[in-house]
Amino acid sequence: xxxxxxxxxxxxxxxxxxxxxxxxxxxxxxxxxxxxxxxxxxxxxxxxxxxxxxxxxxxxxxxxxxxxxxxxxxxxxxxxxxxxxxxxxxxxxxxxxxxxxxxxxxxxxxxxxxxxxxxxxxxxxxxxxxxxxxxxxxxxxxxxxxxxxxxxxxxxxxxxxxxxxxxxxxxxxxxxxxxxxxxxxxxxxxxxxxxxxxxxxxxxxxxxxxxxxxxxxxxxxxxxxxxxxxxxxxxxxxxxxxxxxxxxxxxxx
Numbered sequence: 001x002x003x004x005x006x007x008x009x010x011x012x013x014x015x016x017x018x019x020x021x022x023x024x025x026x027x028x029x030x031x032x033x034x035x036x037x038x039x040x041x042x043x044x045x046x047x048x049x050x051x052x053x054x055x056x057x058x059x060x061x062x063x064x065x066x067x068x069x070x071x072x073x074x075x076x077x078x079x080x081x082x083x084x085x086x087x088x089x090x091x092x093x094x095x096x097x098x099x100x101x102x103x104x105x106x107x108x109x110x111x112x113x114x115x116x117x118x119x120x121x122x123x124x125x126x127x128x129x130x131x132x133x134x135x136x137x138x139x140x141x142x143x144x145x146x147x148x149x150x151x152x153x154x155x156x157x158x159x160x161x162x163x164x165x166x167x168x169x170x171x172x173x174x175x176x177x178x179x180x181x182x183x184x185x186x187x188x189x190x191x192x193x194x195x196x197x198x199x200x201x202x203x204x205x206x207x208x209x210x211x212x213x214x215x216x217x218x219x220x221x222x223x224x225x226x227x228x229x230x231x232x233x234x235x236x237x238x239x240x241x242x243x244x245x246x247x248x249x250x251x252x253x
Contacts, residue, residue, distance in 0.1 A: 044070050044078050058101025126162075133159045134168060138189070138201060142172040142182035168192070 047068040052059065061079070065072040079102050083095040092110050095102060106114050126134070133156050136148045149156045160183070163169040172184040190196060 042068070044068060044074065045082060048075065048078055048082065052095070052102060052104055055103065058097075058099055058103040060101045064102070126166075127159075129154075129156075130159050130162055134163055134185075134189075137163070137169050137183055138185050138198065139204060141184040141198065143184075144175055144178070144180040144182055146180060148183075 048064060051064060051067055059067075061072045061076045064079070065075040068075065070078075079095065079097070083097075086094050091107070093104050093106050096105050098105075132152060133148060136151050137143055140147065140151070145156060145160055148160070160169070167186055168189045169183050170186050172182045174181055185198065190198070195201065
């Protein structure tokens with residue numbers, strides 16, 4: 001004879017009760033070292049494309065895996081698939097694994113188009129104003145824009161923008177007293193003129209006027225000014241004041 005169950009209590013059914021519990025959330029994937037990744041998962045291949053698009057250097061599998069939150073083995077496979085897909089589709093760019101990292105590159109067959117785009121406007125000759133401004137920066141660097149303007153005697157804002165866009169000059173910090181931006185020449189400038197350092201620039205002395213000639217020229221200028229001013233003053237001094245008119249019948253004083 002079995003004992004009766006107390007009224008008001010349903011018989012226990014443990015398996016069914018366990019089945020009614022909600023499923024637990026899937027755990028985040030673990031990195032190679034066993035640490036859980038805090039980055040929320042997104043679709044793998046678009047995530048890799050987005051990261052590679054903004055990177056300015058090659059990225060290896062492990063770095064990409066920690067960034068997108070996927071295991072390194074899956075990232076490696078996805079990268080190889082993307083590279084093969086770009087080649088299959090004949091895209092103008094390709095995904096290469098160079099120096100242990102992945103990066104986007106333009107395809108060799110489109111090098112002429114890329115070169116034309118990059119060099120557009122770069123082959124135009126510099127104006128005389130730009131050459132003079134560049135010379136001032138080269139010999140006075142680091143130098144502020146205002147100082148260059150003072151030396152040349154004209155506003156150089158537009159010319160400096162041209163030199164910056166051509167990659168011939170670059171910013172070199174700020175002046176400690178005025179806070180003005182300072183500028184210097186670039187390695188590209190040295191490459192273009194064929195020297196390895198600004199110390200190799202030609203001396204300015206041979207291109208400056210000789211001091212004797214300069215003194216003679218200054219003496220001539222001074223003499224010219226005295227010719228224009230001296231005789232007039234001398235004539236007036238020699239003549240002296242004009243005599244006062246006398247009345248008729250009166251004796252001169």
